[in-house]
Amino acid sequence: MDDKVCVVTGAAMGLGNVMARAFIESGASKLAILDLSAEKATAAADEAQRWFEDAYGGGGGAELDIVGVQCDVADEASVAAAMDDVHKRFGRIDVCVNSAGVVENFPAETYSTARMKWLYDINLNGSMYVAREAAKHMFADGNQGSIILVASMSGSIVNLPQPQAPYNASKAAVKHLASCLAVEWATRGVRVNSLSPGYMLTSLTRVMTETSSEGKKLREAWEAKTPMGRMGEPDDLKGAAVYLASDASRFTTGTDLIVDGGYCCP
Numbered sequence: 001m002d003d004k005v006c007v008v009t010g011a012a013m014g015l016g017n018v019m020a021r022a023f024i025e026s027g028a029s030k031l032a033i034l035d036l037s038a039e040k041a042t043a044a045a046d047e048a049q050r051w052f053e054d055a056y057g058g059g060g061g062a063e064l065d066i067v068g069v070q071c072d073v074a075d076e077a078s079v080a081a082a083m084d085d086v087h088k089r090f091g092r093i094d095v096c097v098n099s100a101g102v103v104e105n106f107p108a109e110t111y112s113t114a115r116m117k118w119l120y121d122i123n124l125n126g127s128m129y130v131a132r133e134a135a136k137h138m139f140a141d142g143n144q145g146s147i148i149l150v151a152s153m154s155g156s157i158v159n160l161p162q163p164q165a166p167y168n169a170s171k172a173a174v175k176h177l178a179s180c181l182a183v184e185w186a187t188r189g190v191r192v193n194s195l196s197p198g199y200m201l202t203s204l205t206r207v208m209t210e211t212s213s214e215g216k217k218l219r220e221a222w223e224a225k226t227p228m229g230r231m232g233e234p235d236d237l238k239g240a241a242v243y244l245a246s247d248a249s250r251f252t253t254g255t256d257l258i259v260d261g262g263y264c265c266p
Ligand SMILES: NC(=O)c1ccc[n+]([C@@H]2O[C@H](COP(=O)([O-])OP(=O)(O)OC[C@H]3O[C@@H](n4cnc5c(N)ncnc54)[C@H](O)[C@@H]3O)[C@@H](O)[C@H]2O)c1
Pocket: 009, 010, 011, 012, 013, 014, 015, 016, 034, 035, 036, 037, 071, 072, 073, 074, 098, 099, 100, 101, 102, 103, 122, 150, 151, 152, 153, 196, 197, 198, 199, 200, 201, 202, 203, 204, 205
């Protein structure tokens, strides 16, 4: 990842934040953290800079430049503006991860249309806007780019017991979107893959598992269905993210990499 310019959406916290740090640990020196709130994105960038200096003593003098940028992935103008900002600051974009995403649990028969459209706008349309705007810069610069769309194992299986049909459908679509873009851009130097986590311990799942006794039962049910018997730690995604982002995966495009402790196997 040496010298690669990386952009990660939804990176103020959660999996995006961990993947962004993994890129820095692997040698990337220029990183843009994109998130809904400018304050949170900037705070996360400052925090990542401090973390790197504490953990690695500043990398033996390596120049590290981390910036926080406001971006709503559901708004194409916001995505285009954020990518332009990043490109102006760093001169190119080599790696772009779309980790921004939301989940909600409602039975399908009572799922409101407004909430469903909100979710698709972020999870699916946002993936397209982010990939499209990053790819435009990669094509214009003629660089070898890697785009990673964070999907979910929910794009391959139906989760139980919580009802979340639109989320699962959005993630199945994200997976296929990644394959379609990969084929369209295969000869133009830009690779596109999806990364599909299983149940991971982040704020997205903690709101479900830590706020009630039903939530605790939910976690137990998920762990019982996971062959490795536990939820994933965000760090468990680092290797997969670095693999897909780096030249280690230079002949890999259009694939979906599932990191789920074996959940999808049985
Ligand atoms: N945590 C899991 O178990 C799990 C499992 C499978 C897939 N995923 C996927 O991984 C991705 C990250 O999930 P997470 O667990 O880190 O979630 P999280 O809630 O911890 O973090 C999500 C981040 O995305 C940001 N975000 C939300 N909407 C946004 C928007 N419109 N524009 C820009 N940023 C926005 C939030 O502010 C937040 O910083 C999501 O796409 C999610 O669907 C998570």
